[in-house]
Amino acid sequence: MELQLEGKTALVVASSQGLGKAIAQRLVLEGANVMITSRNEEKLKEVAQELSELHKGRVAYIRADVTKKEEIQRLVAQTAETYGALELLVNNAGGPPTGTFETITDEDWYQAFELNLLSYIRLIREALPYLKKNGGKIVNIASSSIKEPIPGLLLSNTFRTGIVGLTKTLASEFAQYNILINTVAPGRIATERVAFLDQMNAEKFGITKEEMEMRMKSAIPLGRYGTPEEFANVVTFLLSAANSYMTGQSFLVDGGMVKAI
Numbered sequence: 693m694e695l696q697l698e699g700k701t702a703l704v705v706a707s708s709q710g711l712g713k714a715i716a717q718r719l720v721l722e723g724a725n726v727m728i729t730s731r732n733e734e735k736l737k738e739v740a741q742e743l744s745e746l747h748k749g750r751v752a753y754i755r756a757d758v759t760k761k762e763e764i765q766r767l768v769a770q771t772a773e774t775y776g777a778l779e780l781l782v783n784n785a786g787g788p789p790t791g792t793f794e795t796i797t798d799e800d801w802y803q804a805f806e807l808n809l810l811s812y813i814r815l816i817r818e819a820l821p822y823l824k825k826n827g828g829k830i831v832n833i834a835s836s837s838i839k840e841p842i843p844g845l846l847l848s849n850t851f852r853t854g855i856v857g858l859t860k861t862l863a864s865e866f867a868q869y870n871i872l873i874n875t876v877a878p879g880r881i882a883t884e885r886v887a888f889l890d891q892m893n894a895e896k897f898g899i900t901k902e903e904m905e906m907r908m909k910s911a912i913p914l915g916r917y918g919t920p921e922e923f924a925n926v927v928t929f930l931l932s933a934a935n936s937y938m939t940g941q942s943f944l945v946d947g948g949m950v951k952a953i
């Protein structure tokens with residue numbers, strides 16, 4: 693199977709750690725030219741250095757906060773300027789805070805909308821003129837909450853399903869430009885975000901983080917958390933030339949955790 697990612701230009705959003713970083717790394721290993729981005733310049737510098745030592749595709753970084761419209765406009769324009777094109781876009785962001793309906797304020801709702809849905813819309817809007825030139829691929833990172841709501845993550849449960857509606861609609865609108873767009877939803881992939889959530893839930897239930905992890909893993913048929921590399925492999929396939937006919941779909945990478953059909 694030929695991925696044909698060598699020399700392709702990719703913008704991977706929220707890529708200073710976790711899933712975004714693993715996707716950026718996989719793309720660099722395949723010879724793509726990758727722009728990484730997050731709010732933390734120091735971390736980006738370190739990751740860019742680490743990825744450039746793979747001696748495969750090129751890597752550069754731009755600091756940007758994706759809740760800010762002007763920073764998204766600058767990010768996309770500078771990515772295209774740096775590499776002379778933009779063909780692949782991976783939308784990703786930090787997770788929203790936890791809470792229940794009675795604790796979440798209007799401000800929380802607005803912030804989660806900006807971070808987890810509006811940022812994807814704005815990134816696609818800015819990238820579209822470049823993607824239209826020779827066709828392109830978009831992958832939107834969501835959460836297993838697109839299939840089964842996660843207790844305590846009301847903001848995620850609400851806005852991630854919005855990503856699915858956006859993806860499905862744009863698959864039809866963008867097909868004429870040969871732009872394929874899909875959603876990939878992690879179940880429990882071992883990143884700092886998941887470690888943080890396990891710690892928080894452990895405190896809530898009065899158990900240790902290790903006990904919390906055991907509980908979570910017992911609900912996963914494969915019996916373990918996924919690795920960021922396993923998640924990145926699926927995203928990379930969808931971005932590659934090997935995916936030429938799947939668009940508008942949602943894919944769970946969850947070790948069988950979600951039981952919904």
Ligand SMILES: NC(=O)c1ccc[n+]([C@@H]2O[C@H](COP(=O)([O-])OP(=O)(O)OC[C@H]3O[C@@H](n4cnc5c(N)ncnc54)[C@H](OP(=O)(O)O)[C@@H]3O)[C@@H](O)[C@H]2O)c1
Pocket residue numbers: 705706707708709710711712729730731732735756757758759784785786787788807833834835836878879880881882883884885886
């Ligand atoms: N890991 C899982 O199993 C899992 C499961 C379900 C859903 N998800 C979702 O998938 C996404 C990625 O997960 P992860 O585990 O990789 O999370 P993570 O380890 O917390 O990483 C989040 C990334 O987002 C960046 N970021 C946060 N806010 C940003 C902003 N306003 N502008 C630009 N970048 C921003 C962070 O960088 P800076 O702090 O440097 O800005 C970091 O690079 C999250 O939305 C998470 O909720 C993950």
